[in-house]
Amino acid sequence: MKESYRFKGGFILLFILTLVLAGCAQQSSTPPEPANNTNNEAGSNAPADETPAAEPEKELPRVAFVYIGTPGDGGWTYEHDQGRLYLEEQLGIKADVVENVPESADAERVITELAQNHDIIFTTSFGYMDYTLNVANKFPEVVFLHVSGYKTSENMGTYFGKNYQASYLSGIAAGKMTKNNTIGYIGAFPIPEVIYNINAFTLGARSVNPDVTVNVVWSNTWYDPTIERQAAESLLDKGADVLLAYQDSPATLQAAAERGAMAGGNGSDMTRFAPDAYLTNPVWHWGPYYVKVVQEVIDGTWTSEPYVGDLNDGMVGLAPLGPSVPEDVKQLVEETKQKIASGELHVFTGPILDAAGEVKVAEGAMMSDEEILSSSWFVQGVEGTIPQ
Amino acid sequence: MKVAGIYLAVGQSRRRGEPKLSQELSPGKTVGGAAIQQLMRCGIDPLIVVVRADDPLGWLPSASEDTERWRTETSFTAHLGLSFSLRCGMNAVLPAKPDALLVAQADQPLIQADSIERMISVLREHPELDFAASGNDGSPMPPALFNKTLFPVLERLDGDKGAKEIFESSDYRGVVLEWGSKGGFRKEEAAEKDKGALKRPRK
Numbered sequence: 001m002k003e004s005y006r007f008k009g010g011f012i013l014l015f016i017l018t019l020v021l022a023g024c025a026q027q028s029s030t031p032p033e034p035a036n037n038t039n040n041e042a043g044s045n046a047p048a049d050e051t052p053a054a055e056p057e058k059e060l061p062r063v064a065f066v067y068i069g070t071p072g073d074g075g076w077t078y079e080h081d082q083g084r085l086y087l088e089e090q091l092g093i094k095a096d097v098v099e100n101v102p103e104s105a106d107a108e109r110v111i112t113e114l115a116q117n118h119d120i121i122f123t124t125s126f127g128y129m130d131y132t133l134n135v136a137n138k139f140p141e142v143v144f145l146h147v148s149g150y151k152t153s154e155n156m157g158t159y160f161g162k163n164y165q166a167s168y169l170s171g172i173a174a175g176k177m178t179k180n181n182t183i184g185y186i187g188a189f190p191i192p193e194v195i196y197n198i199n200a201f202t203l204g205a206r207s208v209n210p211d212v213t214v215n216v217v218w219s220n221t222w223y224d225p226t227i228e229r230q231a232a233e234s235l236l237d238k239g240a241d242v243l244l245a246y247q248d249s250p251a252t253l254q255a256a257a258e259r260g261a262m263a264g265g266n267g268s269d270m271t272r273f274a275p276d277a278y279l280t281n282p283v284w285h286w287g288p289y290y291v292k293v294v295q296e297v298i299d300g301t302w303t304s305e306p307y308v309g310d311l312n313d314g315m316v317g318l319a320p321l322g323p324s325v326p327e328d329v330k331q332l333v334e335e336t337k338q339k340i341a342s343g344e345l346h347v348f349t350g351p352i353l354d355a356a357g358e359v360k361v362a363e364g365a366m367m368s369d370e371e372i373l374s375s376s377w378f379v380q381g382v383e384g385t386i387p388q
Numbered sequence: 389m390k391v392a393g394i395y396l397a398v399g400q401s402r403r404r405g406e407p408k409l410s411q412e413l414s415p416g417k418t419v420g421g422a423a424i425q426q427l428m429r430c431g432i433d434p435l436i437v438v439v440r441a442d443d444p445l446g447w448l449p450s451a452s453e454d455t456e457r458w459r460t461e462t463s464f465t466a467h468l469g470l471s472f473s474l475r476c477g478m479n480a481v482l483p484a485k486p487d488a489l490l491v492a493q494a495d496q497p498l499i500q501a502d503s504i505e506r507m508i509s510v511l512r513e514h515p516e517l518d519f520a521a522s523g524n525d526g527s528p529m530p531p532a533l534f535n536k537t538l539f540p541v542l543e544r545l546d547g548d549k550g551a552k553e554i555f556e557s558s559d560y561r562g563v564v565l566e567w568g569s570k571g572g573f574r575k576e577e578a579a580e581k582d583k584g585a586l587k588r589p590r591k
Contacts, residue, residue: 098464100441110464113475117546 006247014149036061037185040242050124061119063087063095066110068125069223069248070099076222076248079284080124080147086287103127115139120297122290125222126193135319143297148193152304159289160193161309161316164200164372165340166282168347169318169333170244170264171204173280174212176329177262178242181211184235186245186252188222190386196375197282198382200347201244206331206381215240216384220340225251236261242279253277261322269319278322280333283315308369311341348372353380390396392486393427393435394477395458397494398466400440409447409494420447420526427490430508434484437494437544438477440466448482455506469548472547477555478543485498489539491551492531499531503567507533510563523566 056323071081077099084095096118101110115123115135120143123132129149136144144156152158174183183205187194198216199287205212215238217232229249232255235243240360243263245252250273256263257277264270264281270280285364289309296302309315318337321330334386348371350361355378375385393440397420401408409420417425427435439445445460459568461480465472481489488511492499507520511533518535521528532551534542541554554560 094464096468098468101464106464107463109461109476109479112479113465113472114474116543117471 005206032287036050051320060091060093061294062117063120063294064114064118064122065095065097066101066107066114066121066123066125066128067097067099068101068103068127073223073248074250074268074270074273075265076284077124079268080122080286081374083286083290087290087294088286090291090298091298093294096106101128103131105131107131111135111144112138115144117297119143120145120294126191143293143302145293150306152306154304156306157293157304159293159307159309161284161310163282163284163316164347165311166316166318167197167200168204168207168340169337170279170281171201172208172333172336173321173325173329174201174244174262174264175205175207175209176332177325178205178209178212180239180241181209181213182239182241183212184232184238184240184243185212185214185216185384186228186231186235186243186247187216187218187246187384188246189220190218192375194372195378195386196348197246199291199375199379201354202379202381203347206338214382214384216378216382218384218387219247221247223248225249228252229255232256233259244279244281250274261296262322264319270355271320271322276324277320279325280321283317283319286315288313289315311337354378355380355382389487389508389515390485391430391432391488391490391508392481392484393432393458393490393492394474394481395424395435395437395492395494396470396473397426397437397439397443398463398470398473399493399495407443407447409443413497417446419490419497420494421449423492423494423499424449425500426501427492427504428457430490430504432490433503434459434481436461436477436480438463438466438473440561447580452591469546470550471545471547474545474550475543478539482539487536489534489536489542490540491534496531503565504531504533507531507565510565511535517562519551519554519562521551521562521564523564526564526566528552528562528564531537 007277031131052158059226063125065080067077067080069077071078072117087093088095098110101107103125107128111123111131113134114139122268123219126148129146129151132144132146133151133153133156140155142155146156146158148160149158158317183202185198187198200299205214205274215235217231217234218228221227228245228249232243236259243256243261246266250265253265253270253274257274262277262279264279266281267284269283293302321333346366348367351359351363352361354360357380395407409418411419413419413422424437437458437460439460439462441462441464461476463473465476465478504505510520511517518538519532522530538554538560
């Protein structure tokens with residue numbers, strides 16, 4: 001802290017502009033006075049307190065979230081915000097939120113501004129990965145948690161879940177509900193996270209209906225309801241009667257409902273947007289993880305890790321199947337869910353063929369987490385391309 | 389002395405449904421843009437105009453006016469408080485390694501270049517000062533010029549706190565430059581009343 005002193009005889013010297021020069025000349029020759037420091041530091045002349053001091057209450061960390069959209073998206077960001085609210089309720093923390101932050105250099109500026117006076121920062125979109133890492137390297141005392149990425153550092157962890165488990169279950173429902181075996185899927189970006197969810201969805205659909213094909217279109221956006229709707233309508237025009245969307249809004253579901261098709265979205269239960277047309281989709285429950293991390297930081301036990309949740313710890317879930325889905329399908333999905341949760345069924349177990357019919361995973365073999373997380377090819381039954 | 393500037397234009401005030409910064413003081417001169425033109429006459433370089441992400445920016449001076457020396461920086465964190473917008477501006481301006489930083493607010497359209505130049509002159513002649521602030525009947529207010537000794541303190545401001553706590557702290561030495569009643573640094577509310585009869589700061 002700068003040495004304390006003040007102008008002699010006044011709290012702030014007031015200059016009238018006409019007197020500025022003279023005023024400054026006078027003051028510049030005035031030696032500064034030492035500060036009247038009334039705040040005795042520990043170890044000063046104060047007598048030692050004989051009674052042991054009570055352990056000071058741990059200060060709550062300052063927490064911030066960076067969102068790609070708004071909680072009003074009804075999907076991805078909505079669920080992160082639900083997690084944030086849960087965290088606030090559980091730990092009595094008031095977190096700061098910054099919405100609509102593009103996955104660009106703007107993100108690095110925002111994360112930097114937050115790092116300058118926060119202790120923990122959650123960056124909730126894949127495209128923030130490098131920006132988060134850059135800022136983490138500059139602020140080693142701040143803890144950063146980035147969703148769905150693969151880069152970590154001593155003060156930056158990642159978190160995500162095996163949502164492909166729920167995608168597989170969604171696929172079972174879709175495979176059972178399609179009448180013409182034509183399913184459409186709107187993918188956000190051709191990145192492994194989306195690709196392995198499309199694959200899991202297709203494997204699930206074909207496990208109950210081998211005649212199914214899944215047509216994929218890319219929207220190249222996480223959240224743009226207009227573009228998402230256009231993509232959905234293009235798939236409906238091609239004859240799809242069931243749609244799934246790896247997007248952050250319910251636009252696909254709404255488009256499907258208008259055309260008498262069924263659909264699901266991503267990230268959150270979207271029943272309320274079109275109940276009769278609603279199929280199901282993977283959902284996220286971030287709250288318990290947020291509480292865990294922040295509590296660990298408070299306790300001083302946090303260490304960087306790539307945290308992966310699943311159906312068992314509840315980070316990943318499946319939204320309730322829509323009211324139009326028959327009971328026998330609901331039961332089948334539930335039974336399969338139990339098999340996955342128990343480890344009896346691994347979604348990516350061979351034989352798995354790629355879209356060209358070549359064996360990618362031999363019978364009985366299982367894809368490793370690393371292989372899943374670097375997925376760059378479609379399974380058999382997917383119709384679409386992966387831009388390189 | 390190298391002086392950089394931060395022009396905080398992150399308010400959302402509206403008058404009769406129109407954003408205040410877009411209102412015209414005279415043809416082609418908006419409430420928000422007028423001060424930028426004045427600041428550009430003071431050798432401030434760079435000047436960072438901190439704006440909200442949802443601001444259409446129709447109030448900015450035309451692109452041809454000194455845009456090499458001023459640019460906008462979008463503050464996505466503006467809603468968290470003035471200190472965040474200030475940090476947004478500082479993160480943009482500090483790489484230029486200024487010796488002093490002028491902080492002005494966009495609702496002060498009557499800022500005059502010669503007043504700012506006086507402020508710069510005071511700090512240049514008295515580098516032992518931490519700041520020079522404008523005065524409003526004795527109370528320090530923006531625009532204010534901060535010596536680089538205060539940059540770390542400005543960066544640590546929190547929430548909606550402006551520089552008031554710096555002005556009031558006994559830790560820092562500063563001067564308040566009183567420009568006279570109804571003079572150049574009154575806020576925009578006064579500007580409407582004084583339109584057509586704007587007084588220059590007393591000399």
